[in-house]
Amino acid sequence: MEHFPALMIVLPLLAAPVAAALPNGRLPWLLTTAVSWGVLAMACFLLATVLGTGPISYEMGGWAPPWGIEFRIDTLNAFVLLIVAGIGAVVTPFAGPSARAEIPQRLQSLFYCLFLLTYTGLLGITATGDIFNMFVFLEISSLSSYALIALGRDRRALTAAYQYLIMGTIGATFFLIGVGLLYSVTGTLNIADLAERLPALEEARVVHTAFAFLVAGIALKLALFPLHLWLPNAYTYAPSAVSAFIAATATKVAVYVMIRVLFTVFGVEFSLGEMPLQPILVVLSVIGVVVTSLMAINQLDAKRLLAYSSVAQLGYMAIGIAFGTTLGLTAAITHVFNHALMKGALFLALGAVAYRIGSTRIHDMAGLAKVMPWTILAFAIGGLSLVGVPLTAGFISKWYLISAALEQGWWWLAVIMLITSLFAVMYVWKVIEVAWFRDLPESRADVREAPLSLLVPVWVLVAANVWFGIDTRFSAGVAARAAEALLGVAP
Amino acid sequence: MMGIDPVNALWLAIVVPLIGAIGVALTGRWPNVREAVTLVTGVVLLSIVVPLWPVVMAGDVPRLVLIETLPGLPIALSVEPLGMLFALIGSLLWIVTSVYAIGYMRGHHEKNQTRFYTCFAIAIACTMGVAFSDNMFTLFLFYEALTVSTYPLVTHAGTEAAKKGGRVYLGILISTSIVFQLLAIIWTYSLTGNLDFQEGGVFGGETPAWLIGVLYALFAFGIGKAALMPFHRWLPAAMVAPTPVSALLHAVAVVKAGVFTVLKVTVYLFGLDTITAAGANEWLLYVAGATILLASLVAMTKDNLKARLAYSTVSQLGYIVLGALLATQLGIIGGAMHIATHAFGKITLFFAAGAIMVAAHKTEVSQLDGLGKRMPWTFAAFTIGALSIIGLPPFAGLWSKWYLALATLETQHWVLLGILMVSSLLNIFYLLSIPMRAFFRTAAATAVDDGHDHGGEAPVACLLAMGFTSLACIVLFFYPGPLYDLAAMIVGVTP
Numbered sequence: 001m002e003h004f005p006a007l008m009i010v011l012p013l014l015a016a017p018v019a020a021a022l023p024n025g026r027l028p029w030l031l032t033t034a035v036s037w038g039v040l041a042m043a044c045f046l047l048a049t050v051l052g053t054g055p056i057s058y059e060m061g062g063w064a065p066p067w068g069i070e071f072r073i074d075t076l077n078a079f080v081l082l083i084v085a086g087i088g089a090v091v092t093p094f095a096g097p098s099a100r101a102e103i104p105q106r107l108q109s110l111f112y113c114l115f116l117l118t119y120t121g122l123l124g125i126t127a128t129g130d131i132f133n134m135f136v137f138l139e140i141s142s143l144s145s146y147a148l149i150a151l152g153r154d155r156r157a158l159t160a161a162y163q164y165l166i167m168g169t170i171g172a173t174f175f176l177i178g179v180g181l182l183y184s185v186t187g188t189l190n191i192a193d194l195a196e197r198l199p200a201l202e203e204a205r206v207v208h209t210a211f212a213f214l215v216a217g218i219a220l221k222l223a224l225f226p227l228h229l230w231l232p233n234a235y236t237y238a239p240s241a242v243s244a245f246i247a248a249t250a251t252k253v254a255v256y257v258m259i260r261v262l263f264t265v266f267g268v269e270f271s272l273g274e275m276p277l278q279p280i281l282v283v284l285s286v287i288g289v290v291v292t293s294l295m296a297i298n299q300l301d302a303k304r305l306l307a308y309s310s311v312a313q314l315g316y317m318a319i320g321i322a323f324g325t326t327l328g329l330t331a332a333i334t335h336v337f338n339h340a341l342m343k344g345a346l347f348l349a350l351g352a353v354a355y356r357i358g359s360t361r362i363h364d365m366a367g368l369a370k371v372m373p374w375t376i377l378a379f380a381i382g383g384l385s386l387v388g389v390p391l392t393a394g395f396i397s398k399w400y401l402i403s404a405a406l407e408q409g410w411w412w413l414a415v416i417m418l419i420t421s422l423f424a425v426m427y428v429w430k431v432i433e434v435a436w437f438r439d440l441p442e443s444r445a446d447v448r449e450a451p452l453s454l455l456v457p458v459w460v461l462v463a464a465n466v467w468f469g470i471d472t473r474f475s476a477g478v479a480a481r482a483a484e485a486l487l488g489v490a491p
Numbered sequence: 492m493m494g495i496d497p498v499n500a501l502w503l504a505i506v507v508p509l510i511g512a513i514g515v516a517l518t519g520r521w522p523n524v525r526e527a528v529t530l531v532t533g534v535v536l537l538s539i540v541v542p543l544w545p546v547v548m549a550g551d552v553p554r555l556v557l558i559e560t561l562p563g564l565p566i567a568l569s570v571e572p573l574g575m576l577f578a579l580i581g582s583l584l585w586i587v588t589s590v591y592a593i594g595y596m597r598g599h600h601e602k603n604q605t606r607f608y609t610c611f612a613i614a615i616a617c618t619m620g621v622a623f624s625d626n627m628f629t630l631f632l633f634y635e636a637l638t639v640s641t642y643p644l645v646t647h648a649g650t651e652a653a654k655k656g657g658r659v660y661l662g663i664l665i666s667t668s669i670v671f672q673l674l675a676i677i678w679t680y681s682l683t684g685n686l687d688f689q690e691g692g693v694f695g696g697e698t699p700a701w702l703i704g705v706l707y708a709l710f711a712f713g714i715g716k717a718a719l720m721p722f723h724r725w726l727p728a729a730m731v732a733p734t735p736v737s738a739l740l741h742a743v744a745v746v747k748a749g750v751f752t753v754l755k756v757t758v759y760l761f762g763l764d765t766i767t768a769a770g771a772n773e774w775l776l777y778v779a780g781a782t783i784l785l786a787s788l789v790a791m792t793k794d795n796l797k798a799r800l801a802y803s804t805v806s807q808l809g810y811i812v813l814g815a816l817l818a819t820q821l822g823i824i825g826g827a828m829h830i831a832t833h834a835f836g837k838i839t840l841f842f843a844a845g846a847i848m849v850a851a852h853k854t855e856v857s858q859l860d861g862l863g864k865r866m867p868w869t870f871a872a873f874t875i876g877a878l879s880i881i882g883l884p885p886f887a888g889l890w891s892k893w894y895l896a897l898a899t900l901e902t903q904h905w906v907l908l909g910i911l912m913v914s915s916l917l918n919i920f921y922l923l924s925i926p927m928r929a930f931f932r933t934a935a936a937t938a939v940d941d942g943h944d945h946g947g948e949a950p951v952a953c954l955l956a957m958g959f960t961s962l963a964c965i966v967l968f969f970y971p972g973p974l975y976d977l978a979a980m981i982v983g984v985t986p
Contacts, residue, residue: 396560399677402677411674414678418669418670418674422666425665429661433654470566473559476561
């Protein structure tokens with residue numbers, strides 16, 4: 001039990017080479033599914049423990065921090081671990097049939113190996129209490145996800161992966177430079193240690209430089225406007241299961257890193273008070289939300305549309321972070337959770353569409369509701385959640401975000417956020433109207449509903465969207481506790 | 492009656508139509524069974540709602556908390572006089588409209604009737620939810636659900652025009668509710684930490700007057716279903732729907748959900764004193780006045796019968812909003828009574844319009860010459876409905892207009908009084924001219940024979956429905972007591 005923090009990283013890490021060694025077929029998939037469910041069980045246990053008895057510190061290999069690597073699990077990262085593990089556990093069953101259809105038979109084992117490595121990386125970033133270790137896991141997840149994206153069946157997946165590779169590497173380099181600079185002045189890499197030593201060095205120009213490098217590096221990974229250019233292509237051309245997994249987890253983990261660095265390492269007074277980050281974040285995010293929402297309306301491919309919408313949604317999270325208040329941070333963390341649910345559901349629904357008709361272009365989805373009603377209904381409910389319709393998870397996020405804006409007296413920001421959610425109505429509606437009201441072309445008359453093995457994961461996430469739109473004790477409740485802990489408001 | 496506990500009646504009133512919707516969907520293959528399910532559901536619903544009436548009159552407020560979604564923001568139901576009034580009208584007229592719809596939908600050979608009846612039942616469930624909401628948050632949930640559930644009804648025909656109408660419908664209702672209403676709701680919550688409907692409102696003395704004014708305006712325009720200009724365009728756009736939809740939803744349930752919400756917000760979220768003290772209503776009053784007058788003027792130019800009725804509805808909704816905005820006891824009483832009297836009058840007009848469409852396939856006012864001889868009952872009902880809306884004795888519409896006029900006198904808004912009078916004159920012109928044409932003109936000899944001139948009167952089911960609602964217009968004139976008592980209870984005047 002006490003080894004769970006390490007075990008949940010080691011398990012997928014060890015399973016990855018095993019999956020690569022297994023013959024192409026069902027076995028690698030079954031292994032991956034089993035691992036992801038095991039990890040989910042551990043994540044649930046960890047969160048329950050943290051909520052019950054407070055943060056857990058795990059010394060890797062028995063070496064005490066700050067010399068050894070510490071894995072430190074508090075409310076915030078236990079919550080994010082659960083999100084990553086939960087999405088992983090839903091996406092892997094889906095990946096079986098979906099990847100069999102989309103990825104060449106000879107690459108199946110490799111696919112699951114890469115998938116497990118990405119999974120390891122994301123979990124590792126979240127669990128670790130050591131900032132250099134964070135960089136290492138960041139690279140593990142990034143490198144494997146470049147390869148995963150390149151597996152997409154469209155040849156443009158290669159350029160998309162290459163673009164992501166370049167941008168991602170620049171981001172990681174910035175992050176590493178920031179870490180190096182911090183180490184040069186503090187002599188430690190342990191996050192708790194850094195947090196203790198940095199306040200005394202706040203005047204140092206090196207610290208300011210380190211801060212800038214770290215934030216810029218994370219912003220690239222987080223796809224903060226205008227550093228988002230890698231994201232739409234990567235999400236569009238990746239295999240369906242990969243799009244769903246990465247969209248629901250990778251950028252969320254980047255948001256986590258941002259929160260961790262700003263609020264734990266540097267502290268809110270320094271990050272948002274002394275450094276001019278608040279206006280930068282707010283202005284960039286607001287422009288980003290507006291511009292990318294408008295871009296989403298103009299897309300012809302549903303996956304690409306969702307990708308642009310993701311950039312917009314990440315903008316909302318950045319706004320929440322920029323408030324620097326308990327309410328704002330609660331909004332951002334709640335939205336991390338809710339957005340993972342809605343984007344997961346939406347990308348999986350599109351994966352089911354791609355499974356049947358081999359395309360996610362909006363034009364090709366004409367009349368699809370007649371032959372694939374459950375898939376389209378799932379997309380519609382996920383879309384409602386994305387818009388933020390009451391009784392869906394998206395509404396809860398929106399409520400918190402707007403409350404946080406009004407609390408600051410920034411009513412203009414509240415108005416902008418409400419107007420951009422109208423843009424969301426427009427781009428979601430664009431897909432629904434085509435799928436629901438256009439006539440089904442003759443050539444697609446024999447298309448059937450997606451198989452149950454795809455529908456069940458989709459509907460699990462759809463049900464979660466509705467559940468957490470009504471009962472928010474878990475989602476918003478834990479997020480509020482995490483936010484309070486970060487800002488030192490309550491224990 | 493069956494002796495249902497009032498608290499249980501609250502959730503049953505929402506669940507029963509939903510069960511009915513499922514029943515309708517399941518029995519879609521057997522139209523007779525399906526229609527029986529609709530009617531039985533309607534009767535059960537009414538028998539659940541009516542026993543709440545004496546409970547409300549006795550001053551009790553049954554309350555039911557379903558679940559706490561956000562801290563301090565439960566989804567909760569309760570019933571007070573205004574909600575009671577709205578629920579009674581909605582559930583009673585649903586039965587009447589269902590009878591009418593059976594005649595209409597079959598006579599008109601509409602397609603996808605199962606979807607039609609299913610969505611109709613869901614819309615009624617949402618309407619009951621709006622009526623019984625205990626706080627603004629719950630009301631907003633049902634308000635939005637009502638918009639979404641009525642969309643398939645508006646686009647029922649599936650034609651290009653229907654889709655276009657549906658887009659306007661959804662576009663205006665969703666954008667006003669999200670950008671203005673939701674903003675106002677969250678803003679109110681962040682100021683007061685409370686969205687419960689309660690006597691005297693949720694605002695304490697510390698909220699500045701200008702902010703009250705801003706919030707009240709956000710609510711007034713954000714409740715797009717009340718069709719305050721310039722956000723009224725969705726209502727004429729919704730007229731592409733089958734006539735029973737226009738009749739029940741766009742003369743009663745949906746639009747009345749809008750004005751009901753305005754009244755509710757005025758009385759229970761802000762409180763009359765808060766509004767008058769802050770002067771939040773002054774300029775809005777003239778927006779409502781302009782809506783009344785302009786919509787009447789537009790109605791005069793419309794040749795399409797349903798479009799004319801739609802603009803007439805916009806104008807009449809303006810009366811109710813005006814009553815709310817006056818923020819006096821008489822204004823609220825008048826507005827609440829107008830919800831009822833206009834419901835009976837306007838639904839009669841729509842029933843008649845639909846009957847004309849089914850029996851004679853006429854949609855334009857100019858085509859109606861001489862039709863009175865062929866469809867005397869239909870046009871008689873139309874005349875009664877029109878007279879009630881104009882506000883002449885012996886018809887129910889007189890009472891609500893009476894109280895509204897008294898309220899403008901009491902607050903010395905002479906301009907508004909003038910608008911009310913002028914608008915009534917305009918009503919006479921654009922509503923009464925219709926039966927006049929039908930009865931006193933003869934059909935033009937050159938009229939094209941489109942092969943539909945075979946029949947005589949409308950289907951019996953349609954006539955029955957029309958007969959009931961037009962009789963109600965007369966009965967409510969002679970016995971307005973129960974209606975007045977309920978309306979007076981809203982502002983704390985007990986009988």
